[in-house]
Amino acid sequence: MPWTKLAVDSASKRFLDSKKNLCGRVLSYREALREAHYQALKRDARVFIMGQGVDDPAGVFGSTLGLHQEFCARVFDTPIAENGLTGFAVGAALAGMRPILVHMRMDFLLLTFDQIINHASKLCYMSGGRIHVPLVIRAIIGRGWGSAAQHSQALQALFMHIPGIKVVLPASAYDAKGLLLSSIADDNPVIFIEHRWLYDIQDSVPANEYLVPIGKGLIKRGGKDITVVAISLMVNEALIAATKLKQNGIEAEVIDLRSLRPLDQEIIVNSVKKTGRLIIADLGWRTAGAAQIILGNIHHKIRRYLKAGVEIVALPDTPTPSSAYLEKIFYPGAADIIRAAKRIYVRTKH
Amino acid sequence: MPWTKLAVDSASKRFLDSKKNLCGRVLSYREALREAHYQALKRDARVFIMGQGVDDPAGVFGSTLGLHQEFCARVFDTPIAENGLTGFAVGAALAGMRPILVHMRMDFLLLTFDQIINHASKLCYMSGGRIHVPLVIRAIIGRGWGSAAQHSQALQALFMHIPGIKVVLPASAYDAKGLLLSSIADDNPVIFIEHRWLYDIQDSVPANEYLVPIGKGLIKRGGKDITVVAISLMVNEALIAATKLKQNGIEAEVIDLRSLRPLDQEIIVNSVKKTGRLIIADLGWRTAGAAQIILGNIHHKIRRYLKAGVEIVALPDTPTPSSAYLEKIFYPGAADIIRAAKRIYVRTKH
């Protein structure tokens, strides 16, 4: 099997010192994705990429740019028929391929829930483990410039509920490459969620192929006072907030979950044991969103260590407005995390 | 407007004494649903019912039986095209009708998430409040007899996340009628979730039309020791468990939430203030299910009153197996609620 030889990067500690450029090689998130695709196509003839625009001059915001030139039979454009496409991908996966299906906006996945949830996630179980669906579905979250309600949704919470699938959300270029390779190597359906605003962000990315483990969070910044659990773009906001909090003498520990299913409960619990304070920062709506779910999920394990109620930073429960002014107040960021931290501190002082 | 004259039943207390047959008229859940449909069709010419089998000899397990005979233009069968159907219903609702769309299994709703989430739930907001979507989507949860993974899902958790929709789940014939009428009268899209196993259960149901408020839970049984929050079929299990717990000297308060969005936080919080102990019993998968969500949602309000960690009774994180033997261990019931209560008591003794 082409994938068994790849080394899993378990040296998470590397990241604690993220300022040091460990391999002397810097790529943007988009370039890291493209490189992972390229290497996967090269390594394994079963891998193919399909989706609207994967072979066009924009190449899905650059993430698949030009790949069709070398792998023309395995990188191809498709009709706009997301439900069918997902079925084609499931069928191809059942029949020995390792498809990567690309959606420019996560919102379009809503057309494909039958194939993802009734099929991809269940076929292994329904067959008594005789078949499997090695499938990667890339979903890009849009934001800003009046994308409005149908082109900006961050729907990761919905997938957290579904047995049989995995949900990953890299927040750095390093993880984008390593998690994409892991997702392709994985024998189960993986929802691979990218945030459009991460595409230009650079990181040290080794040229070789490497796997970042699915289901393992990462301490991006150590701290003893308060734990900030974040995903995707919110990891960056959390890091900014941590820097500011430090000026107030608060040492925040920032955890990038990287996967939502499976969820790395341990990394959160261990941190909360130390800090006794927890903020969860999500990209989606507050009610029934990833943050509330995580809280409900680990509540029994952290309850006794908490010095104050958990704070959630998430979107207000409303569709995305178009107006730039409303967008600005709609999206939470570092300032909201700081405010949340202060609320916790106020409460723990009493 | 035909609906403004109807009285809202706010005398929830009525239910505390549910053994007393208050109106001398007993209907099954299925008959109560049918009566609500009938009265809505009669009251309001804008109401219509569509879905597979609504006018056939089985009449959706009896819930629409024979209605087409009196209202033949407004009760009709459809092609098997759930996504399109949902769009037809949205369009009809926009253009002045009040459609009721019926799905024999909740699993089929997965084909319609684009129309529900990208459209029905957002159009009011996207239009700046100029239009609205008075739409009821009935979804029946199946169970047992090897229904297996694609015909038994209880997906209510997914809808809890979506701004713009309401989610109701009547657990009694009385509420089935009153909540269905409220849902039809509501100007927003409502996901109306029924459990197939409730259909034969009888209750006292008045002949007149009445509205049960959406978003208000109900104390089905008072108790001072432990709070059991349940939905749909699990309410019955909770009541059975409560009877048994009483034999052990534990007085459980059983709350039927009746709606999941909006969520009646107050009724839960008030009960937990009194009992300090909480069990949440759901029909869906544990991870990211309604129970975990509810816990994440109210955590900050109940934290300080809890004497022990919250217990969740839910499905294991696996697709539904077909084998009758596996089904039996798959589905939790009163016994699991009792065990959960005992776990809580063990913990609070120390």
Next chain:
Amino acid sequence: MIERIRAVALTQIYVMMLRIRLFEERLVYLYPAQEIKTPVHLSIGQEAIAAGVCQNLTKSDYVFTNHRCHGHCLAKGMSMSAMMAELYGKNTGCCKGKGGSMHLSDPQLGILATSAIVGANLPIAVGAALSLKLRERKNISVVFFGDGAVDQGVFFESLNFAALKKLPVLFVCENNFYATNSLQKARQPLDNIFKRAEIFGIKGWRCAGNDAQEVYDLAKRLIQKLRANSSGPHLLECRTYRWKAHVGPDCDFQSGCRPKPELDAWISNCPIKKLEIFLIKTGLLTQDKIRKIRQRINREIMRAEFLAKKSRFPSAGELTTDVYWKE
């Protein structure tokens, strides 16, 4: 001599096409200032379809459009001010700034809702027609969609149901041969959109989408049929071309999205120019009249722009209202 009613109609269509063109050209001009913060999908080059079809509609008819909706909404009667303010994200916009360019809506004008999910407006339009039928109205429901929407299964579900229930729907496909950067032939084995209705017993029609007269005449005939009896829907494929990039104010051939000669050929087949020549030839228009029409339109645009700019953003409280109807 051309008959009077027709003369009036054609002149109105001309004016409408010009309104759409000049409005969108103004967007091209304004966009770089980055005050219009919403993705604009311009219909420059495709105006004849919106104008030609909507000339046959009344206020109580429904129109459902898609991401490329400016032209259809203007043609259905939306004011430039309401539209421009919406693009600027202002509270005087037709959706109070909450919808933006892709979700223009005005129920008073029969523009109930606009979706940017490709194909999703089709069943919604059919549902509105179902309402018309159940309420026994003589109005019709028109849905505009691209060649891309034809890829979606829901296109067929919509045709099937509309045919089955004999609903008054006019399906208008604006086939501009591209969906974003994908050629029609990279997505569909045959170039036969209009024929796809026939398997449902619906007659399909095809016309030159850049010939306003052809669009108008054919749409008129079909709409008259739809109003007259309940014989079911029609499908009209209009062949056209967009001059600008899929989204945004620029052109896209430089980036290799499509061949320049193809674009040039279509630009020389301008729908406005074509009707203008005809109207001048038949004496219905003169250069002088055209100048005055343009002036009037430009004033209208300036007014819309002025109002949009000076309007306020929605208040912060607006963020969370309208999630539910009349909460």
Next chain:
Amino acid sequence: MIERIRAVALTQIYVMMLRIRLFEERLVYLYPAQEIKTPVHLSIGQEAIAAGVCQNLTKSDYVFTNHRCHGHCLAKGMSMSAMMAELYGKNTGCCKGKGGSMHLSDPQLGILATSAIVGANLPIAVGAALSLKLRERKNISVVFFGDGAVDQGVFFESLNFAALKKLPVLFVCENNFYATNSLQKARQPLDNIFKRAEIFGIKGWRCAGNDAQEVYDLAKRLIQKLRANSSGPHLLECRTYRWKAHVGPDCDFQSGCRPKPELDAWISNCPIKKLEIFLIKTGLLTQDKIRKIRQRINREIMRAEFLAKKSRFPSAGELTTDVYWKE
């Protein structure tokens, strides 16, 4: 005289039809004991399609079926024991008791996965064919579906893509004129399923689904074409009828689901009887041979039943395994 290969094929088809019929009739007998706790969708009356089509397939060809899958799976080579045990929910079942009647699966036999979501197997079958093409195999992918699946948009998405990419798919529609209790004409304006492929440039075929020879011959021709070159998919509509209720062992006309005379007419057009008469006439079968065949099949069924009954239920631990592949 009938040629030898054909004679063998027809005899095998006859035996296969009989296996399906007797197996399902045994289910009818066993069901009231309530040990088979899974909804059974019987294909009694429709056997010629499964047997006639699959006679042309090898183990490495794929078959995708739906809720009504017993016949297709037997015809594709599944053992009665594996199937019966699955219906009894036992760990010797083809899915270890986890799938049940509607999700039979055996990847070794090319039965990769069986879905009970109407229409959902269509794109999956197309995807498997895409895999065949990318891997340059000469095998094909066959998908069986009902007239109900034709209502779904994904039917068209699947045809479109298969035609576009010239994939080796045989679409086999078993048109039994009902989807649960809905008549085809209550769901589709025209009775023309086979024609629906033509808009994608796919030739559509229709045949008498109760005539095993017609099914076999036509399927053979189409499958040979599919194997020979990559000219794209075919659609075959087989007209047939189910004798039993949509689900369960009983008949449903008593409850008013359909007219008794309609049912009677189809029962007298029994596919097995029809081929039997032909085979007897041509001397390929005798009453004596038939008796022996039946005996053999009945023994096979008894063995399957015996094994299923004596097998164990899956252990409790099995509940949570196989959620992920090789965890």
